[in-house]
Amino acid sequence: MKVTGRRLGRAAAAAAGALALTVTMAACGGDDGDDSAASVDGIDIVKSGTLTICTNLPYKPFQYPDDSGEIVGFDTDLLGLLADDMGLETEIVDVDWNQVTSGAAFKAGKCDVGMGGMTITPEREAAIAISDPYFEATQALLVKADSGIGGLEDLKGKKLGVQTDTTGEVYANENAAKYGYTPVAFDDLSLEATALKAGRVDAAINDNGVLYDFVKDNPDTAVATEFDTGEEYGFAAEKDANGEKLIERLNGVLKTAQEDGTYDEITKKYFGESAVQG
Secondary structure (H helix, E strand, C coil): CCCCCCCCCCCCCCCCCCCCCCEEEECCCCCCCCCCCEEECCEEECECCEEEEEECCCECCCEEECCCCCEECHHHHHHHHHHHHCCCEEEEEECCHHHHHCCHHHHCCCCCEECCCCECCHHHHHHEEECCCCEEEEEEEEEECCCCCCCHHHCCCCEEEEECCCHHHHHHHHHHHHHCCEEEEECCHHHHHHHHHCCCCCEEEEEHHHHHHHHHHCCCEEEEEEEEEEEEECCEEECCHHHHHHHHHHHHHHHHHHHHCHHHHHHHHHHCHHHCCC
8 A cells, every 4th residue: 555645735833732632423504693703813614612523424534433432544633733833722513525525515604614535626626625635545446355356347337336426436337348347336435345245246347555454454355356447536625715715724734744754653553653754
């Protein structure tokens, strides 16, 4: 697995704070009216004192509930740096993934920023403001360890699990006619992987980072192959002047984290020492 931190483009100065943060789950929906909109250094936020983050759970190791129910993960820690820099706590809102990638969650006032191992695509760039790339990924194929399946060419007449509104779904649909399999869509990674283990699909496609993490906890599965799709992840915000200011602030925080070693420490925490590359 290749896990590589990218050096980010914009050089806005920002000092990343400590990693400690408070993360609480919030019900789907916008501001309840009790917390009026506020701003930090000219950046409007939907809830006073809080950086509100939309995502689609679970997507381990990028964001997922730990044994205590706290939402943790690679993306969670990185956005925690932004919250610390702005003097805010964090609140995570679980929404359908297309609400993040389409920008609907931001327009509805549900959150300030979105996370989720989100691949940067032209379609998403047209709909939302996106940070500089912070992570490289590619698609991979998850199978049962004893299946004998080595690639898409072994799936003729079989079912391939995909996650709705992801680049994996796009890749699977583009190659379905060539290899003769039937894509079967699931709303999240957990449902997709569970379907594979239960035999409802013969293989599943998703980002390599989350699939390698799944295999660690499920040795009856394996990553059969990867597909060189050359993807890069970014964080999302509303595509307006305020969203662009928030993304500019985030880019500066991420750049500082990569320069002072904080990014590498977070990478080691979730992917191991070998994942950190020069």
